[in-house]
Amino acid sequence: MAEAKRRLYERAGAVITNDENAGGLNLAVVALEDDDEAVAAVARLKAKGLLVNAVDRSALCDYTTPAIIDRDPVLIAIGTGGASAGLAKALRQRLEHLLPASLGPLANALLEVRERIQSIWPDGAARRKAIDAALDSGGPLDVMADQNAANVDAWLDQPHGQERSQVIDLELASADPDDLTLRHARWLAQADQIFAGSNVPEDILVRARADAQRFALSLWDEQPTIGLTLRIRMKI
Numbered sequence: 001m002a003e004a005k006r007r008l009y010e011r012a013g014a015v016i017t018n019d020e021n022a023g024g025l026n027l028a029v030v031a032l033e034d035d036d037e038a039v040a041a042v043a044r045l046k047a048k049g050l051l052v053n054a055v056d057r058s059a060l061c062d063y064t065t066p067a068i069i070d071r072d073p074v075l076i077a078i079g080t081g082g083a084s085a086g087l088a089k090a091l092r093q094r095l096e097h098l099l100p101a102s103l104g105p106l107a108n109a110l111l112e113v114r115e116r117i118q119s120i121w122p123d124g125a126a127r128r129k130a131i132d133a134a135l136d137s138g139g140p141l142d143v144m145a146d147q148n149a150a151n152v153d154a155w156l157d158q159p160h161g162q163e164r165s166q167v168i169d170l171e172l173a174s175a176d177p178d179d180l181t182l183r184h185a186r187w188l189a190q191a192d193q194i195f196a197g198s199n200v201p202e203d204i205l206v207r208a209r210a211d212a213q214r215f216a217l218s219l220w221d222e223q224p225t226i227g228l229t230l231r232i233r234m235k236i
Helices: 002-011 035-047 085-098 103-112 114-120 124-135 149-157 182-190
Strands: 027-030 051-054 067-071 074-078 165-172 193-196 213-216 228-235
Touching: 002 027, 002 067, 027 035, 035 051, 067 085, 067 103, 074 085, 074 103, 103 114, 103 149, 114 124, 114 149, 124 182, 165 182, 182 228
Parallel strands: 027 051, 193 213
Antiparallel strands: 067 074, 165 228, 193 228
């Protein structure tokens, strides 16, 4: 357990020592099998003013270390608040297979063209929307597909080539936001305008962009609605 933690911290740039009396220490990791020894070590290190992580003993931890997916400079941390390191590990392993290695180069390519993006979309809201659409599923820079700097340049060469607007009616299964489908959640996050029935709860509406315009559904359609209904307008 100690070696696994050592590798994780060294990858993050930490300087490791086994001397708990050394100067300049900030964090401590206790990886001991014996319960009594672990409890005593945690108490001793906390008395020295260190923040302590006790492996497999979440009740003794000042902090926990997440499972990491590294696509430098993209870093994804998966944590469970100490509830289950095994669950965090399983999620990391599953996501590792889904996320392309090109995420890091894509991030670097977007950084290099930041000024160009700002010149094309000087308005902040329009810029965020354009980037969201480009990175979305099926977009020219779909984050789940292999990408490179040439793809970023091609997108910026025709930044408005595929823009169009769309109106979508959403029939919601329930008032519980956890029942939203992934597609509904994505549409809400992209919508420019939202027309909601009076019975649609705020817990669902807050899943939309903060800058999306909201209207009563009756302003669009005077016909009575059945069930929980949302109508959204967005540029795609």
